[in-house]
Amino acid sequence: MNPLLFERASGNIGPNVFASIQATSFLTSFAQAPRFRFDGGERAPPRPGGRSGSGSGSGTAGAAAAAAPDLVPRSLWAHQAGVSALALERFDGRILVSGGSDATIKLWDLEQWSGDPALPSPYVPVASIPRADGRQLDSASGSASGHRFGITHLSFYPFDSAAFLSSSFDHTMKLWSTAAARVSGTFDLGTKVYTHAISPIASHVLVACGTQHPAVRLVDLRSSAAVQSLVSPGQIGGSAGATLSVAWSPAHEHVLVSGSVDGAVRVWDVRRSSGLVGLLDQEDNGLDASPSMFSQPEASQGRMPRYSARAHTGPVNGLTWTDDGAYIVSAGHDRRIRVWDAATGANTLASFGPTIRNSQMGSLTMFVSPVGLTPPRQELLFFPNEAEILVMDLHEGSIVTRLRGMGPSVATVGARTVKNRLTGIVWRGAGGGGSSSGVVMGGTNAPGGIYSGHLDGQIRTWLPQLEGLDAEDEDSSSHEAAEARQKKRKALDNTFKSLMGKQITFS
Numbered sequence: 001m002n003p004l005l006f007e008r009a010s011g012n013i014g015p016n017v018f019a020s021i022q023a024t025s026f027l028t029s030f031a032q033a034p035r036f037r038f039d040g041g042e043r044a045p046p047r048p049g050g051r052s053g054s055g056s057g058s059g060t061a062g063a064a065a066a067a068a069p070d071l072v073p074r075s076l077w078a079h080q081a082g083v084s085a086l087a088l089e090r091f092d093g094r095i096l097v098s099g100g101s102d103a104t105i106k107l108w109d110l111e112q113w114s115g116d117p118a119l120p121s122p123y124v125p126v127a128s129i130p131r132a133d134g135r136q137l138d139s140a141s142g143s144a145s146g147h148r149f150g151i152t153h154l155s156f157y158p159f160d161s162a163a164f165l166s167s168s169f170d171h172t173m174k175l176w177s178t179a180a181a182r183v184s185g186t187f188d189l190g191t192k193v194y195t196h197a198i199s200p201i202a203s204h205v206l207v208a209c210g211t212q213h214p215a216v217r218l219v220d221l222r223s224s225a226a227v228q229s230l231v232s233p234g235q236i237g238g239s240a241g242a243t244l245s246v247a248w249s250p251a252h253e254h255v256l257v258s259g260s261v262d263g264a265v266r267v268w269d270v271r272r273s274s275g276l277v278g279l280l281d282q283e284d285n286g287l288d289a290s291p292s293m294f295s296q297p298e299a300s301q302g303r304m305p306r307y308s309a310r311a312h313t314g315p316v317n318g319l320t321w322t323d324d325g326a327y328i329v330s331a332g333h334d335r336r337i338r339v340w341d342a343a344t345g346a347n348t349l350a351s352f353g354p355t356i357r358n359s360q361m362g363s364l365t366m367f368v369s370p371v372g373l374t375p376p377r378q379e380l381l382f383f384p385n386e387a388e389i390l391v392m393d394l395h396e397g398s399i400v401t402r403l404r405g406m407g408p409s410v411a412t413v414g415a416r417t418v419k420n421r422l423t424g425i426v427w428r429g430a431g432g433g434g435s436s437s438g439v440v441m442g443g444t445n446a447p448g449g450i451y452s453g454h455l456d457g458q459i460r461t462w463l464p465q466l467e468g469l470d471a472e473d474e475d476s477s478s479h480e481a482a483e484a485r486q487k488k489r490k491a492l493d494n495t496f497k498s499l500m501g502k503q504i505t506f507s
Contacts, residue, residue, distance in 0.1 A: 023373040026441060026448055026464035027380055028391065032405045036461035037122035038078035038098075040106055076122055076458075079104060081416075083453030086365075086424045087154035089161035093430040093443035095178060096451060097164055098459060099151025103131035105166060107181060108459075110428070111445050127181035145183050147172065152193060153363050158200040165207065167193035173209060175221065187219050189226065195363035197246045202253035206270065210243035210363070216258045218270065230258070230268050230275040233307055240264070244317040245363050249342070251325025259316025264309065265330050267345070280330070280340055281309035284347055312336055318364035322379060323371040323437055327394070329381060331358055331366060337383065339394060352397040357386040365424040368394055370439040382450065384422040389452065389462070403450075403462055411456035420456040 008018045079100030087097045088110075096108040106125040132146035149169035156178075157163040163184065167173045169192050175185040192212040198205070205221040208230075216230040241261025249255040254271045257280075265280040312332030320329050321342070328340040335358055339350040358364060369380040379394040389403035411420045428449035431440040441448035441464070450462040 020373065020375055023441060024375070024378070027369055027373065028400050029465040030391070030401070030403055030450060030462045031465055032403065033461045033463045037076050038108065038459040039076040039122040039124050040078045040080065041124065042077050042080040078106065078457060078459040080457050082418060082423070082455040082457055083459055084423050085151045085154040086426045086451060086453045086459070087156055087164060088426040088428055088451065089156045090429055090437055091161050093428045095161055096426070097154050097156070098453060099154050099166060101150040103147040103149055103151060103168065103170070105129040105146070105151060107178065110443060129181055147174065153195045155196065155198065158198055165196060165198070167196045167209065173207065173219065185221070185224055187224065187226070189217055194242060194244050195246055197248050197256070199248035199253050200250050202248070204253070208246040208248065208256050208258070210246045210258060212242045214240040214243065214260065216243055216246060216268065228270065230270070232266060232276040241315070244315055245319040247319040247321055249325050250321050250323055257319055257328055259311070259319050259330060259332070261315040262310070263312040263314055263316060263332060265311035265316055265319070276305060278305040278345060279307065279309040280311040280328070280345055281306065282311055282338065282347055284345065311338060315361070317358070317360065317362060318366050320366055320368060322368045323439070329366065329368065329394070331364055331383070333358055337381070348395065350395055350397045352392060353399070355385070355390070355399065359386070365426070367425070367427050367437065370429060370437050372439060373441065382425060382427070384425050384452065386421045389422070389425060389450070406454060406460070407456055407458065418455050420454055423453045423455060425450055425452045
């Protein structure tokens with residue numbers, strides 16, 4: 001860091017290059033921060049014999065634990081039934097929304113933590129939305145206030161963090177007020193909703209929904225109606241199956257891509273009557289691709305797409321774009337990640353190796369580092385690899401680092417035993433106005449951050465490792481750190497004295 005500061009001070013490198021180098025070092029230095037815990041307020045259910053899940057012992061000890069449960073250490077869960085979805089607003093990087101397999105939704109303030117490592121205190125939700133039991137109705141809309149089945153996807157309204165969207169296995173998508181934590185609108189799609197997406201730049205407010213039905217449903221938030229269904233020839237009644245992933249272009253407001261169970265990635269232009277522009281083909285090296293087919297869909301009006309083209313040999317459950325809209329990234333059950341040139345639809349042939357794990361039948365959330373944080377063509381892909389987070393070079397496919405420490409592979413949550421895996425990751429960034437993500441790392445109290453949801457009910461935090469001060473200048477306010485340094489110096493002093501010939505005694 002010091003040589004880099006000298007180069008910057010001497011004028012050998014400019015401010016943009018300096019910022020890019022420093023941001024790249026941050027992006028490759030993420031590590032788990034276990035001091036950040038999320039406590040949803042749920043307690044372990046009682047065990048057989050009258051003992052609680054957090055207590056231990058029997059007789060007098062068990063009675064004491066029952067009499068004073070708050071004094072007994074207990075496990076903390078964000079959602080005891082498992083975290084199934086996450087979303088983080090991109091303007092201030094402050095409000096995190098989590099959804100559980102039990103249909104609950106919780107809102108967290110990431111600036112709630114005191115910031116003192118010596119006084120760790122868990123995050124607690126600033127608002128909670130319980131599961132609807134069919135009888136609880138919202139007084140304003142007259143519809144059920146919460147979801148009835150597990151949450152499948154969450155996202156913030158792209159132009160204002162005052163609203164967010166949720167979808168569920170209960171066939172509905174809901175629009176919520178962030179401040180009031182109450183429903184503003186409910187959209188019944190008549191089938192399981194796996195995912196949804198809203199354009200980060202569009203003037204329209206169309207939400208693309210991927211459901212158990214092959215067609216992509218477009219819901220207009222203004223009219224509260226499903227205004228259009230995007231379907232290509234051969235999808236209905238064929239082998240297309242459910243739509244598991246959708247993503248809008250961050251550069252062209254009418255273009256979106258969808259991935260389905262049949263392995264196809266379809267590109268749509270919602271302005272066209274047929275909707276379909278083309279299909280991405282894993283065998284296409286770009287030689288036969290039509291120029292500007294995706295960046296200018298109207299130029300391909302006379303070109304007939306090849307309906308048998310496939311992007312993957314298994315279901316496609318992950319789609320994302322780079323912030324500048326230049327590349328599309330897809331992931332499938334064939335354990336492959338592919339990067340596509342959005343201008344031509346060509347497969348860039350980036351190879352990510354045999355380490356990819358992807359088997360969940362639902363939407364997979366991955367993201368690319370915001371454009372500008374790294375030098376051109378050195379963007380990083382963050383991928384939830386079931387039991388770890390892989391940070392990979394987007395264009396080369398090489399692994400830069402692995403983020404491990406997801407807890408036990410099999411976790412006991414209350415009375416349940418679950419196979420633990422990642423269910424989603426989100427990027428903590430700020431300054432996201434006019435772009436698809438927060439382009440500035442972190443929020444006001446952190447230099448960056450990644451948050452991951454897990455089936456064991458935990459939300460884990462990953463922070464970049466900052467360069468510390470020299471040993472003599474470190475903050476010694478922490479008693480544990482000061483004691484550790486004292487022991488180290490004593491050991492070095494004893495070693496030096498023994499080398500100088502002083503008699504060594506053993507006790």
